[in-house]
Amino acid sequence: MRYSLRNGILWLSIYALLALIPMIIAVVGQNPEYRTFWIEFGVSLGFIGLSMFALQFLYSGRFKSIAPAFGKDNLINFHRQIGITAFFLILAHPITLIIAEPTFISYFDPRVNLMRAIALSFVTIAIILITITSIWRITCKLQYEHWRLLHGLLALAIVFIGVVHAMQVSHYLDPLWKKIAMGAVMSGAMYLVIHTRLVRPWLNKKRPYTIVAVEKEIGDCWTLSLKAEGHHRMKYTPGQFSWITIGPTPFSLQQHPFTFASSARDELIKFTAKTEGDFTSTWENMQPGGCAWLEGPFGSFTPHKDRHIFMIMGGIGITPAIGMLRTMRDDNDPRKAVLVYANNSWDEITFRDEIEELSREINLKVVHVLDEPPEGWNGEEGYITEELLDRYMPEDHNDYMFFICGPEPMMDMAGIALYDLGIKWNHIYMERFQIV
Ligand SMILES: Cc1cc2nc3c(=O)[nH]c(=O)nc-3n(C[C@H](O)[C@H](O)[C@H](O)COP(=O)(O)OP(=O)(O)OC[C@H]3O[C@@H](n4cnc5c(N)ncnc54)[C@H](O)[C@@H]3O)c2cc1C
The missing domain is CATH 2.40.30.10 (Translation factors)
Incomplete structure (x- = not known):
């Protein structure tokens, strides 16, 4: 997969269009009487926040037609940023409405409508909970599996209650066809979660x-x-x-x-x-x-056939590199490859002997970087730095793809270093093993 500005703009435009679908459903046809600006603004925050939330199911659902277009790391980052934005939009929805027209507080009043008050209070707590547990999962000491289950259930509940709420308020969704259209769009989004969590494992049973x-x-x-x-x-x-x-x-x-x-x-x-x-x-x-x-x-952490490969790997981040190098060997691939491989010590270099063998079988240059080198070591020491990368940077570096995988600080440093060394952003690929 190739990253390009054109692809990015195309996907973002598709995203913006999808995010506006519920708003479009709400405003086409005959509209109810205009209230004040702030009330209409508060309502639109709710519609957009809800649809952004529902869209999270689409690109977090591991769909092969979507994921490769961006790469996993970019998608996870996008998911996080959009999640935070939707959080603010959805919370701003009742706050704006109540400030604009204090009688809207009655939506949370159990004496007026018990079920509605419970549902809206629940959704408010749920949206705060889903955001806190996502940003501070590790601080909250939440095991990944438990977090993932909680995340999925809360997200489904938020979207479901949001849609029911929009239909019950009915102001903009008054004709039946609008309710049906809105229900269909949102049910489609919710089905994506069910597909990922239940249908796909079921299909997998045959394999x-x-x-x-x-x-x-x-x-x-x-x-x-x-x-x-x-x-x-x-x-x-x-x-x-x-x-x-x-x-x-x-x-x-x-x-x-x-x-x-x-x-x-x-x-x-x-x-x-x-x-x-x-x-x-x-x-x-x-x-x-x-x-x-x-x-x-x-994943799209994958080499192109027409480019040489420069890999900056640390510790267990070597696994994508070993897969690429083994494949190059089996294909008698003549391309050039450079592997800068950081480890703590000589005794911790996973695949050490095989990498040496590979360097004799294919056009591979290996640079080991050791934090605690053994006595008499005359290779690279310490951490991977910009100066170190510059020393091994091929002259024809424009014909290379750069892959970075390893501990987070190493990845951040290497990404910036490559950028500073003049490598184009869309030639640099990163794979983070830590899903925070
Ligand atoms: C794209 C990708 C490729 C990876 N490839 C490798 C690899 O080749 N070799 C390797 O050793 N590791 C790899 N990892 C990391 C590996 O998935 C985690 O180390 C592993 O899931 C940890 O599980 P644990 O229960 O043993 O450790 P834990 O101590 O429970 O988890 C350590 C960290 O791993 C992540 N993690 C835990 N459970 C999951 C989960 N179910 N799904 C996603 N992330 C989770 C979380 O960030 C967590 O904080 C990869 C990760 C990603 C995202």
Whole structure:
């Protein structure tokens, strides 16, 4: 996938148009009598906030026709920014209305309408909760799986109550056709969540994988090799990732993203994980014969056929690189590749020996950067810096794609350094393993 300004503008325009659909439904045809500016403004905040919220289901739903156009990191960032914007718009909706016309407070008065007061109070709390738990998930000590479940349920409840509220108020949705149109659009958005969480795992049941090997790697990592059972294994491009569920059924809260570490030509699919928390620490005890389920492939952290590759990787961020290099070897790919690989020490360099082998088999230059080098080390020391990258920057760097994956501070630094070194923004690709 190629990033371009043209694609960005196109997608943003489509987004803006989709976000305006509920407003368009509300204002076409005969309109009710105009109230004050601030009341109409407050109402429009509600419509736009609600549709932005509902649209979150579309691009967080792992749809293959959408995700590759932006890349996972950009989509997650967009999802966060839009979520925060929708939060402010939806909260500003009642606040503006109540300031403009204090009698609107009666919407929250249980004596006037108990169900409506409960629903609107719930939605107010829910929207605050969904925002706080998303921004401060780690500070709140919320396990990722529990957060994801809560996030999905709260989002569904907010959109559902929002639509019912808009229909009950009925001011702009008075003709029946408007209610039907609004209901259809919003039900479509809500179905996307049900599709992602239920329909897709159900379809996946027909495509099981068996664990055929569990191998220890240098650097406290484990590799699982998976074989497709009774179907052709998933086709992927090196650098992409898949969601993995281990166990007898694909319906599980424990679904984690992992990059394909195997060559895209390999019959077996391999994933390598660094032992991190409750899921990855189970890998060393996994047994051949166990069942696995994959959903994917996803991601646009993928090389183009006509460009050389410059990879800046740190620690377990090596997995996309090893997948790309193994594929280049299997394809007898003549392109040039540079791997700048940061690790704490020599004993923690995952795939160390294989990378050395690969550097003899393909046109690969490897630069190890060690924070704590062994005695007598005459390679690069410390962290990856702009000066270091400049030393290994190929003269024909305009013909390269740059891939960055590793610890967050390393990625941020490397991205800025490349930019400062004159690399075009749309030649730099980043993959963050940490979903915050
Ligand atoms: C696109 C992508 C590709 C990745 N590829 C690899 C890889 O090749 N090798 C590797 O070791 N790691 C990879 N990761 C990271 C890996 O998914 C997490 O380390 C793993 O999910 C941690 O789970 P845990 O329960 O063992 O650790 P925990 O300690 O529970 O989680 C550590 C962190 O991992 C993230 N995480 C946890 N659970 C999930 C989940 N279900 N879904 C998404 N993120 C979660 C959260 O940010 C969490 O804070 C990748 C992540 C992404 C986003």
